[in-house]
Structure formats: structure tokens, C-alpha cells
Amino acid sequence: MKVAQRVVKITPSLTLVITSQAKKMMAQGQAVVNFAGGEPDFDTPEYIKKAAIKAIEEGFTKYTPATGFPLLKEAISRKFLRDNKLCYDPTQIVVNCGAKHSIYSIVQALCEKGDEVIIPSPYWVSYPEMVALAQAKTRFVNTDPGNNFKLEPKALKRNITAKTKLLILNSPANPTGSVYSKKELQEIIDTVLKHKLYIISDEIYEKLVYDGKKHVSCASLDKSIFARTIVVNGVSKSFAMTGWRIGYLACADKEIIKAIGNLQSHSTSNPCSISQKAALVAISSAKDALMQKMVKTFEDRRNCMMEGLDRAGLSYIKPEGAFYIFCNIKNTGLDSVSFSEKLLTKKEVAVIPGVAFGRDDYVRLSFATNAEKIVEGTKRIHKFLNTL
Numbered sequence: 001m002k003v004a005q006r007v008v009k010i011t012p013s014l015t016l017v018i019t020s021q022a023k024k025m026m027a028q029g030q031a032v033v034n035f036a037g038g039e040p041d042f043d044t045p046e047y048i049k050k051a052a053i054k055a056i057e058e059g060f061t062k063y064t065p066a067t068g069f070p071l072l073k074e075a076i077s078r079k080f081l082r083d084n085k086l087c088y089d090p091t092q093i094v095v096n097c098g099a100k101h102s103i104y105s106i107v108q109a110l111c112e113k114g115d116e117v118i119i120p121s122p123y124w125v126s127y128p129e130m131v132a133l134a135q136a137k138t139r140f141v142n143t144d145p146g147n148n149f150k151l152e153p154k155a156l157k158r159n160i161t162a163k164t165k166l167l168i169l170n171s172p173a174n175p176t177g178s179v180y181s182k183k184e185l186q187e188i189i190d191t192v193l194k195h196k197l198y199i200i201s202d203e204i205y206e207k208l209v210y211d212g213k214k215h216v217s218c219a220s221l222d223k224s225i226f227a228r229t230i231v232v233n234g235v236s237k238s239f240a241m242t243g244w245r246i247g248y249l250a251c252a253d254k255e256i257i258k259a260i261g262n263l264q265s266h267s268t269s270n271p272c273s274i275s276q277k278a279a280l281v282a283i284s285s286a287k288d289a290l291m292q293k294m295v296k297t298f299e300d301r302r303n304c305m306m307e308g309l310d311r312a313g314l315s316y317i318k319p320e321g322a323f324y325i326f327c328n329i330k331n332t333g334l335d336s337v338s339f340s341e342k343l344l345t346k347k348e349v350a351v352i353p354g355v356a357f358g359r360d361d362y363v364r365l366s367f368a369t370n371a372e373k374i375v376e377g378t379k380r381i382h383k384f385l386n387t388l
């Protein structure tokens with residue numbers, strides 16, 4: 001066998017397959033409405049770009065410490081205190097090449113053959129593949145649309161075995177837009193603590209919450225859970241910096257931090273020095289007005305998409321955060337891949353099949369695009385449904 005078993009089993013991301021098909025059609029001049037994207041359509045703010053240009057001009061173009069340069073880690077430490085009431089020393093923080101890389105590194109550092117990892121389903125596409133790459137086993141725990149697809153403590157308890165090591169929690173969530181309340185998190189962490197599990201808390205959509213709701217980090221609930229949580233965040237979604245590849249993680253356990261640092265030092269070395277300088281400016285100068293404007297724009301777009309879907313007669317889970325709407329397509333009688341392919345070829349609207357997230361009776365629509373396209377795209381979906 002040429003390619004290692006461990007790697008050969010990894011499937012290409014369905015998200016990318018549809019996105020590249022849509023991009024190809026656009027390149028051929030077709031007027032595709034793209035609801036498949038997973039990134040803000042805004043440009044990176046000017047003050048952040050300038051910091052990167054300055055970094056290049058000043059020669060900040062060499063290796064930095066593998067886990068990130070000290071000023072950035074200090075700024076991240078202050079951010080955790082300011083935004084999440086979490087007190088991490090900079091030595092308890094590792095800067096990685098995107099939040100995806102942060103999660104990959106944690107799973108590699110914590111899990112091995114024989115371990116089980118609990119992933120609430122629907123889930124972000126990369127989690128199970130990362131678990132498989134660490135040769136551990138995923139236990140999916142189904143969640144109920146009636147409970148906004150949030151993990152219920154009873155279901156969590158039922159799935160814990162002697163081998164369970166880790167729970168991956170994502171709030172605000174991709175693909176459902178669900179946001180866990182403090183009370184809901186408390187019930188989950190009680191179970192996690194009882195069974196001495198670890199939690200990865202993926203908080204990459206932290207800033208994108210709507211209707212006046214507030215994001216709560218589960219690590220902030222009490223001291224015991226603080227010690228067992230690895231918080232993941234980054235600049236990709238909050239500052240429209242997906243291409244810069246800066247994510248970070250924080251953990252009170254120095255042994256885990258050391259292991260992740262060692263792993264990084266022998267794989268990627270440091271994250272891009274120029275991007276680190278840009279991230280420093282993004283994270284330390286919390287430009288509240290700019291952020292509020294971006295969140296308001298996303299909230300308006302969410303409302304616009306919900307109105308369009310209501311007119312089309314598709315049901316969905318009202319997103320409280322992130323920039324996705326998870327739509328139920330069960331009544332169409334199509335599976336999610338056929339639905340997405342037909343919608344793309346017949347009406348030139350790109351969406352992501354829900355099967356990529358563990359639900360073949362749903363599709364994911366992204367509202368990280370302008371209102372005009374949202375109105376046009378939902379109209380086309382309406383027409384498409386009438387042809388079925």
C-alpha cells in the first residue's frame with residue numbers, strides 16, 4: 001500500500017468539493033449565488049493590513065518562537081481576561097496556523113488508539129477526520145432539532161464509556177448556528193467533570209452572536225472545568241482574516257501545552273511571523289464600533305435569509321450565532337447531495353449537503369454574502385422547490 005492506512009481513509013471535505021464546483025461555474029461566466037462559503041465576505045480591515053505591511057518593512061520576517069511571539073501571547077492573554085473572564089498566563093497559550101490547526105494539534109497531543117472522542121452531531125466536518133488521524137474513535141451523539149441541535153446531558157452520559165477521553169464542543173456552532181447558554185453548559189460540564197473528560201471548546205465564532213445574546217466560554221464556569229478545558233479561538237471569522245492562518249489555544253495544564261508546543265516545533269515551526277503581527281493589532285485594539293457594525297450586518301443578512309426561506313417554505317433552525325442556516329429538506333424526498341447538485345445545476349445556487357455534517361436531511365446555507373444575493377438566491381430556491 002502506497003499511502004498509509006491512517007491517511008488513505010480520510011475523505012476530501014465535501015464543503016470544498018461543492019465550493020470548487022461553484023467557483024468553476026462562476027469562472028465560466030455563470031451567475032452562481034454562492035451560499036456555500038465558510039468565510040466572511042468582508043475584506044480584512046485596513047488597520048490590520050497596515051500592521052502586516054509594517055512588519056514586512058521592519059524585517060519581522062524571520063522565525064519566531066514556535067508557540068508564537070511573546071507580545072502576541074500577552075495580547076491573547078489580555079483578550080481572554082477582557083472577553084471571557086479567563087485568566088491564562090502567556091505560557092499557557094499556543095499560537096497555531098489557524099484554529100483548524102489548533103484543534104488538530106490538541107487531538108494529536110491528547111488522543112491515541114483505544115481512546116474515544118465524543119462529537120455532538122451535526123458537527124463541523126473536520127472533527128471526525130482529526131480524531132481518525134490520531135487513531136482514536138469518534139462516538140457521535142445525535143442532537144435534536146427540537147433542542148436547537150444542542151447536546152443534552154442525558155445523551156452525553158449515555159455515550160460515555162471507560163475509554164472516553166475528550167468531548168468536542170462548538171458554540172456558536174457550525175453548521176447549526178446554535179449558541180449554548182450558561183445553564184446548558186453547566187449541565188454538560190457537570191457530567192464532564194464527573195467522568196474526568198477533557199473538553200475542546202471551539203469558540204471560533206465567538207464574536208458572531210445575535211439578538212443581544214452573549215457567548216459564554218465553558219472554561220469560565222468554574223475552576224475545575226477551567227483545568228480540563230482547552231479553549232480554541234482565532235482571528236479568521238471575527239476579523240475577516242481566513243487567509244492569514246492564525247488561530248490559538250489556551251489550556252491551564254502545562255503538560256498539554258508543552259506537548260502541543262513540541263509537536264508544533266517539529267511540524268510547522270512558528271505560524272507566519274507577518275500574520276502574527278497583524279493578529280496582534282487585531283486582537284489588542286478591540287475596535288468595538290467596527291465589530292458591532294459587522295455583527296449588525298450579519299444579523300440583518302440572517303433575517304433577510306430567514307424571510308426568503310419562509311417564503312420558499314423551507315424550515316430551519318433559527319441561528320443565534322455564526323453565519324449559517326441549517327435547512328430541513330426532508331419534505332423534498334431528496335438526499336442532501338442530490339438536492340445540492342440539482343440546485344446548483346438547475347438554478348445556480350451553491351449550498352453544502354448536510355451529510356457532510358452528519359445530517360443527510362439538511363443542507364447548510366451561508367449568509368456571509370450581501371443582501372441582494374440572499375434575496376436572489378432564496379427566490380431561486382423557491383422556484384427550484386416548485387419544480388420538484
Ligand SMILES: Cc1ncc(COP(=O)(O)O)c(C=O)c1O
Pocket residue numbers: 038097098099100101124170173174202204234235236237242246247
Ligand atoms: C467550527 C469551526 N472551527 C474551526 C474552524 C477553523 O478556522 P480557521 O480558519 O481559523 O482554521 C472553522 C472554519 O470553518 C469552523 O467552522
